[in-house]
Amino acid sequence: MPAYASIEAARADFPGTERLTYMNVSARGLMPQRARDSIDRMLDERQFGDSDKPAMFDLIERTRDSYARLINAQIDEIAFVKNVSEGLNAIIAAFPWQSGDNVVLCQDLEHPNNVYPWRNLARRFGVEIRTVSPREGTIPTDEIIDQIDENTRMVTASSVTFAPGFKTDLAPIGDVCRKKDILFLVDGVQSVGILHTDVEALKIDAMSVSTQKGLLGLYGMGFLYCRTDWAERLEPAYLARFGVDLGESGAHEASLGDGDYALMPAARRFDLGNYNYVGVAAADASMTMMHELGTQAIEDHTVGLAHNFARGMLELGLPVCGGEPGPHLGSIIPVGAIGEGQHDTTDDPAMSSLHDHLADNGVQLSIRRGILRFSLHFYNNADDVDRVLDLTRTWRGHNRAAVG
Ligand SMILES: Cc1ncc(COP(=O)(O)O)c(C=O)c1O
Structure with a gap:
């Protein structure tokens, strides 16, 4: 390369x-040529019957690590999702909501895919949506913080809004959320890959992206970051083989443990079944380029x-x-x-x-x-x-x- x-x-x-x-x-x-070349190689393997499953799993782990390094996370803190909304919903649905709990956001500046999951929650579980108004086209960090009370369980914001496209000052929100044990959930799709992102420094607890924008990959492929401390308190609403930990038994992808099961560490519990390997191949190639630069x-x-x-x-x-x-x-x-x-x-x-x-x-x-x-x-x-x-x-x- x-x-x-x-x-x-x-x-x-x-x-x-x-x-x-x-x-x-x-x-x-x-999309860069090198991503196109990676996709082509994978499609050739499929077309000619040469697909190598262990190599495909290696690609998954390499890409998980590459994404983790891109945002300063740990490898276990990354799960594979298909887009922003799937990642946001995975976190939201895994949380033990109770009627009267609330979420704080700036509804007018969020993409609909970070509004409807909350409306769904309000309708299904009586969760209150506390919304603040935009200030000169930006999400007002101070007002978000002011809206937090003892019933706030999550705060959500886009790192950069889709319209008008301004940056959000995330660190002060992250700081308050960390002190109050509130989950800070970020839609990172308009910034990750373009703006340097450090989830530790910003105190982001969970963040979802898809790969067709700043990550220069394909539609239908995305990543979910969830900080270990939060992920291990969450029970995924959907569970499948790759979210289950069968230990060091050398268990095959199709093996079934005994009745009881343990969840995979951290965000890995949000992985389900087989991956969008073609989408991963593209993202891997593009992110390799970003690391080099x-x-x-x-x-x-x-x-x-x-x-x-x-x-x-x-x-x-x-x-x-x-x-x-x-x-x-x-x-x-x-x-x-x-x-x-x-x-x-x-x-x-x-x-x-x-x-x-x-x-x-x-x-x-x-x-x-x-x-x-x-x-x-x-x-x-x-x-x-x-x-x-x-x-x-x-x-x-x-x-x-x-x-x-
Ligand atoms: C801020 C933001 N969130 C979410 C999306 C899309 O969400 P999804 O990846 O779920 O289609 C977009 C644009 O497509 C966006 O700009």
Whole structure:
């Protein structure tokens, strides 16, 4: 496998960057060639009957370890899930809820997949949802903390929201939760792989991600982190062979122990049956690349570009949400007015026109809640930023009235 001299050089492994100016990792990232090669190798084995099950299990453990290292967790603290919602639901369903318990979150900024599991809980078990309002497009950490009371069992937040895409200041929430023995559950899909993530430092108890965004892998594949101390107090709602510990007996994957059983250590108890090996092969290859480049270097490169992009847009008179880049801004630059439209469309004719102009010129971006969402990863470079700023300048020349 090629090892790259620099982040800039690693761009060569992303053929997608040659065709498009790709600023859409918030929807799905570009896949590197080496992930495609891993998938192809696995499909060849399947097609020609060469699949090697022990090698597939080795891949699972290697990838579990790789993901653990990516977020500073222990290998046993990682389970395989298929997406964010499955991981969140695994934790939520394993908790012994009682009527009157509550959860604190900022409902308006969470993805629906981190809202419906709580509504389900409210309906089924009478759990109270305590929600706070967004502040200037961010999740207000202080208000989340203020809402915590003696009945709070979990607090949940996205590390970066899907719209407008700002960072959440997680550490103070984690700190309070740790002191009060409240489980702090994070939706990490908009940041993991892009922003350096240390679950120990942030005091995150559980975190779910899927691999199609910052982890540059496939849909239908994800990881669940759960800190040992919490995981070993939880009883999974779903249980299958890989969640059961048959000890050192050398037990085969299909062996059944005697009547009683022990759960696997830590988060391994959330593994069920066979894995999405193809999805794992892709994630393994992409994460290997991230380890080679270094997660802090990836963050520095990507956030640096994003901040330059935001400043450039502001200089052109564009309405960048949140204004000047600051600690709220990671790798997603939202442009437009919050609440001016829907998923994939905006009610603001100027933003709609800018979106179409960029899309017609080979720029990939998305619209969420009416805002243009430009999102970057380490395969982006300064030329991408300059190109979109140049296209925006040209568009503005013809639409001066629209941007004032
Ligand atoms: C913050 C956030 N959470 C969750 C999801 C999706 O959840 P799932 O992986 O369960 O489809 C997305 C986007 O697709 C998202 O942006």
